[in-house]
Amino acid sequence: MGFPAFFLVSIMAKQKIKVIREEMLQVANNVAQEKNIDQESVFEAMEQALEKSARVKYGNERDIRVRIDRNTGDIILKSYLEVVENFSDQQAKEILLTDAKKIKSDISIGEFISKDLPPIELGRVAAQNAKGVIIQKVREADKSNQYEEYKDKIGELAIGIVKRIEFGNLIVDLGKSEAIIKREELIPRESFKNGDRVRAYIYEVKNDLKGYQVFLSRTHPQFVAKLFTQEVPEIYEGVIKVKSVARDPGSRAKISIYTDDSTIDPVGACVGMRGSRVQAVVNELQGEKIDIVTWSENQATFLANALAPAEVSKIFLYEEKSKVEVVIPDEQLSLAIGRKGQNVKLASGLTNLEIDILTEEEESERRQQEFKDKSSMLSEILDVEDVIAQLLVTEGYVSVDSIASENVDNIEKIEGFDTDLASEIISRSKNYLEELEKSNLKLVNEKIKDEDLKNIKGITNSMLALLAKEDILTLNDFAELATFELIDKDEGIFRSLEVEEDLANNMIMEARKNWFE
Secondary structure, three states: OOOOHHHHHHHOOOOOOOOOHHHHHHHHHHHHHHHOOOHHHHHHHHHHHHHHHHHHHHOOOOEEEEEEOOOOOOEEEEEEEEEEOOOOOOHHHEEEHHHHHHHOOOOOOOOEEEEEOOOOOOOHHHHHHHHHHHHHHHHHHHHHHHHHHHHOOOOOEEEEEEEEEEOOEEEEEOOOOEEEEOHHHOOOOOOOOOOOEEEEEEEEEEEEOOEEEEEEEOOOHHHHHHHHHHHOHHHHOOOEEEEEEEEEOOOEEEEEEEEOOOOOOHHHHHHOHHHHHHHHHHHHOOOOEEEEEEOOOOHHHHHHHHOOOOOOOEEEEEHHHOEEEEEEOHHHHHHHHOHHHHHHHHHHHHHOOEEEEEEHHHHHHHHHHHHHHHHHHHHHHHOOOHHHHHHHHHOOOOOHHHHHOOOHHHHOOOOOOOHHHHHHHHHHHHHHHHHHHHHHHHHHHHHOOOHHHHOOOOOOHHHHHHHHHOOOOOHHHHHOOOHHHHHOOOOOOOOOOOOOHHHHHHHHHHHOHHHHO
16 A cells, blocks of 8 residues: 555654654545545554554553544553452453542442553564554555445446456456456457456445455346436436336347326437437447337236237236236237247336237137137036027126026026026026035035134135135135235136135235234
8 A cells, every 4th residue: 555654764663653743644644545535544543553562562461542633643542441349350451449449539330540651662573563454454444435435336337447357257447446247247249358448237236254346247137228328318317217128138128118208209219310329329239139118007008019019919917927918910929929039038028027929819719718618617507508508608697606696687688598598597506506605615614623714804605615625724824825826817726706806915914914913
């Protein structure tokens, strides 16, 4: 670290410390400015160095404290003794109460008696030791300052010069500090050499026993967002907001943007005149293609935008699983999926949804199968012909409950139905549900003994019976379930009951009350 020569000469050298007040203050000021650290930290380092040297002279077992007057530069050297009733194994730091009262009559146990010590004489070794303490403490303060500075810069861009390359990792000189770009945080196929200027995203700052380290990335999704912030004034000013980013580094990225200002075209603003703004970002990313997508509060609209350039026919959103099924025209399938699934993968990352792609033909076949399954179910339960069951499903009566709760007038409006047939179908539906309720009640009483589970607000015997079949027999068993495990349309325990998501959430949270209590 380059301390002024006069510091060691006037303070520590020549077998005797000769303190010159002005020089003491000047040293603290010079070191603080040179290292850009708090002057108080320098004074504390000097005090610790002098304390170490004083303990060598007067005994390491003694409680010796040094204070440098911040205004005058005077060094105050004192030995402290704690007032005790009886000596412990640290007798050198203690004084008996009876002896202490001879010095200060109103002193109490636990207080201290201090004694001024004469100036210490330092030899060459002691002076070097003191210098080492000061250097170490100032370095620690310097590193601490740098850590505090860079930890507040997480999420910002950094520009530096490649200092060296170690096993494919770049060591970057940021001016006051060094940073590292790991090999996996570099864009594929890009290369740098010593002396190259590099721009990257600060994603982590660590501080451990080895010191602090700044980690940079050129593959992080937010690197793209920050580059657009630099290139697009409307984003920098907050008029346009970046909502999400998804990347396949070095190949393709999607970025969603939004603005409340109806007079601004957010996509046009990001593209720039003749594509100048987006091209500047593309160049920095080594030619990575960028799709700029308009964000929307409507998830279906946003998803359709995210899947561009493919066109979307239908969207089926399952909020409980953050899953969506997208129906695409047959000829658009390859475009929607993209090369090696890239387009749908990026759209999924952008919207934070799991996306299943179906062609119109596949969707039609599935709907036909669902229609067939529901018709067969009603035909079997109600003991009616297939054509009657199919007419019921066509009119939206896809469950026995929906028929049992309907009135005769509405059922007989179905083409080919009359009053007698409508009445008979409703009667059979009610009879089936009554028998099912008896069966469910019997199963519940046999298997579920936990009354707290039975008393959850909103739970029914039908639900309890389905839980019993899955061996979910106690309140705690139920509390450990997730909402989608109950209502998932394919595998949920309550899938046959069409339970609302809010009801399922409320029942699970009620079951978990005892956890928090």
